Every structure is written in structure tokens, then in C-alpha cells.
Amino acid sequence: MDINLIKKLIKIVEQSQITDFSVEEGDLKIKISKNSHSGNAIAYQQTPVSTETIINQSTVPALEAPKLIEAKEEKKTNLHEIRSPIVGTFYRAPAPDADPYVQVGDIVSPGTVLCIVEAMKLMNEIESDVSGKIVKILVENATPVEYNQPLFLIELM
Secondary structure (H helix, E strand, O other), X not given: OOHHHHHHHHHHHHHOOOOEEEEEEOOEEEEEEOOOOOOOEEXXXXXXXXXXXXXXXXXXXXXXXXXHHHXXXXXXXXXXXXXXXXXEEEEOOOOOXXXXXXXXXXXXXXXXXXXXXXXXXXXXXXXXXXXXXXXXXXXXXXXXXXXXXXXXXXXXX
16 A cells, blocks of 8 residues: 555545544555544554554644534524435535535525535435525535534524
């Protein structure tokens, strides 16, 4: 496994909500984990019985506590989260040159399409399950999302 592939794996873990990831290729094992207290680390070993070498990754930022606190404070009000029902790639519009399904400030009702989550080349439309106003879009366009990851905040009406 070359170093560029390892760097790509680190970036994928960094941009997702995954905290631990491991992969084995032959007798090479790589483990990538995020920890908000001690930073991120990569561990790899050449053979199953050899010692592990741990490399601290200063380029991979730790989880930011202030953003997590903000989301919890907003959730206590009359806001409803729309979460991803699947793992995939988040798209705000049906095509790259098309307008987004919704913008911040738009009024939505149950059944309104909010976005698409692509999984295995299938485009899954994510619909609103409540009536309200879009107050925040929590995910950047064309980025990976995890199962149950919050995508939108909707102020209930």
C-alpha cells in the first residue's frame, strides 16, 4: 500500500464522523482513529505479530467542541434535524448546473425534496418530514455523509 493511498484514507476519515477505521492488505494492517482529546493517530503493522508504529498526524484536526455545543443548543429550541438515512454523497441539486432544491430561508412541507444522497450510483431523494423554514444546511455540497448524520435544521411552524 503506497503512502498516497494512506493519505487519502486519512483525509476520508478526517472529513467524516468515523472515529476508527482499519484495513488489512496482505500482512499489512492500517488503523486510523480520531480522538478529540489526544489528537489523531495512525497505527500500522507489517505482520500480525510485530510491534505497532504510531504516527501522530498534526495535519488532521481534532473534533471541534464549540461546534458540537452550538448544535446541541440549537436542538433545544423548536428546530428539527433532517438526518441522512444512508451513507453516501450529499448533493444539494439534481445536477451540477441546476439550482439547489432548497436554500436557507425556504419554507418546506412534508414531502418536499431537500437534497440527494448518492449511494452506489443510486440517487436517493431526501424529503422533509415536517413543515417549517430551513434555517441551516449542515453539509457542504458533494461531500460524504454518514448514516444518521444531520443534514438540515428546520424551524418548525
